[in-house]
Amino acid sequence: MDQAIVACSTPPGRGAISVVRISGKEVKSIINDLFSLEFDHGTSKVAETNLSEGFNEKCLISCFESPSSYTGEDVAEISCHGNPLIVRALIQKCIELGARSANPGEFTQRAFLNNKIDLAQSEAVIDLINASSSAAMVAASKSVSGNFGENVDKILESLRKIRILVESSIDFSDQDTNIDFMQINALFKDFRRLLEDFDQKIEEGIRIMSEHRVVVAGPPNVGKSSIMNILSGEEASIVTEIKGTTRDPIYKKIQIKDLQVDIYDTAGINDETVDEIEKLGIDKSRSLIKGADLILEVVDSENRDFSLKKNGNILKVFNKSDISSPPKGFEGVVVSALEKKNISALEEKIYELLSSDGSDALFSARERHRNLVKKAFMEIDSCPDPIDVKNVDIAAEHLKLADIFLGDIKSPMSADDFLGEIFSAFCIGK
Ligand SMILES: Nc1nc2c(ncn2[C@@H]2O[C@H](COP(=O)(O)OP(=O)(O)OP(=O)(O)O)[C@@H](O)[C@H]2O)c(=O)[nH]1
Ligand SMILES: [Mg+2]
Structure with missing residues (x-):
């Protein structure tokens, strides 16, 4: 010891x-x-x-x-x-x-x-500590108790069945044994299907563990900071009637039901500004918008046609409903930050949009796992198909490498410094 x-x-x-x-x-x-x-x-x-x-x-x-x-x-x-x-x-x-x-x-x-x-269980212990939603917690706890590892075992078992047949066909090639290449190729197809399925589950496992980054964006003065302050429950951002008040992004961690959300208030997008500091703030807004899981695109009656021109992860919010109405057919949430109207509907919608991500996850997973599966796929793709008596040597080599990559998910054979690198991402005392 x-x-x-x-x-x-x-x-x-x-x-x-x-x-x-x-x-x-x-x-x-x-x-x-x-x-x-x-x-x-x-x-x-x-x-x-x-x-x-x-x-x-x-x-x-x-x-x-x-x-x-x-x-x-x-x-x-x-x-x-x-x-x-x-x-x-x-x-x-x-x-x-x-x-x-x-x-x-x-x-x-x-x-x-x-x-x-x-190793996969060790990583899941950290995922369990860091989980930012109930669904993530459940997924991580499944990985801790071995669900993820069982999937890896199943895949390895399927691969090794093929490897045994392939290797023995090489070892006994000079003898008159009947190698059933039909069986080998059928098993190879099953294995590929299993690996594809696993890859998809890993994708969901990664998604469910990811943090939820919400960015409040839009033109200046529409009430982005006011909305940020209500959602975070504190005076996090300065609110004034002056356009271009917010420059540096303001960040808060908030809780919506069982979901932990990182929310950012940003500088209003104003392409006409000549103010150098405001321009720098807008650059920061744009890079946050790029990395957001969800953008609250805030507008008011004076900016009803504003659009970030982004598809997908956008929730439109019409603010200042106390003094004006949204355009006909407005598709989004209508609120008044000033009068705190409809804020719970806004929270509900944010929750709905974020919590649907990866809710089917069977376990938690990480980039490291995805990369190893990718490497295994590259070997499988390079493997001759169909495998036959002439190419079986090459097939054996690729299958062996795929085995090594998949084996590394649970028990890497690599050097100590690699393990040190993985564990150094943990917190002290864990
Ligand atoms: N009537 C009304 N006024 C609002 C509402 N929300 C915000 N305001 C006012 O609008 C002005 C701008 O609010 P902010 O929250 O600072 O707006 P912003 O979008 O963060 O502005 P910038 O940081 O300059 O881009 C302030 O005077 C707020 O009091 C609302 O729901 N109704
Ligand atoms: Mg602001």
Whole structure:
């Protein structure tokens, strides 16, 4: 077992409790030295430790003995009062007693190295923490419990069936064995169909995990900032009657029902402006519009013909309904930011448009998975079709490479620095 690692596993800051986690070979002795406590698997005990002169902290210590722990090593979770000073002192004590500070994701990395979970499950743990909707949460939890991995296994199993037949046709080619190429080619077709289906599921799995970026855009002075302030429930943006008030984009995280949404207020689009600062603001608006999942295209009666000339992810909003009416046949939501009219309908529509994305996802997935499937596809596409006695050597090579790429999804055979790269994207304490 490796040297013990220690970190705070709860978010930084003050709260009722914080949890300091230690994992590794010195855990038993550290717990004993800190709390005069016998490390006892499956128990949670209250004990005190002296953290500084005249200051004793009462903690709850939960013990998990190797291999029945998150990391597969001896693990202790120490719940203390949620004060960063206490957390820091506790971590310092653990370091003095033989532990070292954990790197980001190192607990999960150890779980992976100790075969507690595969790589796809480790990634899903982070997806579960970061999920920004209930549907994303469900998808990530399915991946944590192995649904995603089961799909990978099924595909690999199907590929290996073909590989066994192909390889044996090469090994026994000089003998009078009857190699059934019809069967090989039929299996090859089934495998391709499975992989195509999996690729599509991955696409949905990625989409459901993506953040929801909403950009409030439109001409100047139509009430974009007023709408932003109502949706975020605070005075995030400055509102004045002067055209071109907002320059830098303003960003807020908001919650609509079970959906977490990143919302941006932007500078009004005004192609006639000569103001250099306003022009820079408009450039920023345009690049945010490009990357948006949903654009609220706000207009008022003075700008009823304005259009960003974009298709797809646009929700038209007519504002200032307290002083004017929308044009006949207006297709969108009609609101008054000033009188807070119809705002819940606007929220409902935003929710509806964003939450339909990827709601069929069977599991959470990532770009890394998609790239490996793409590479496997390239091998499959380069594989001779149909496979026959003359090209079976070439086919064997491509199938082998496809196997390696697909295998890398769950258990990469590559070097440590690759794993380090993956786990460094995790948070400390995880
Ligand atoms: N009557 C009425 N006035 C509104 C409404 N919403 C906003 N206003 C007014 O319109 C003016 C512009 O509002 P803002 O929210 O700053 O508009 P904006 O689109 O962010 O403007 P820029 O940042 O300059 O592009 C302010 O005087 C607001 O009080 C509304 O629903 N009804
Ligand atoms: Mg504004």
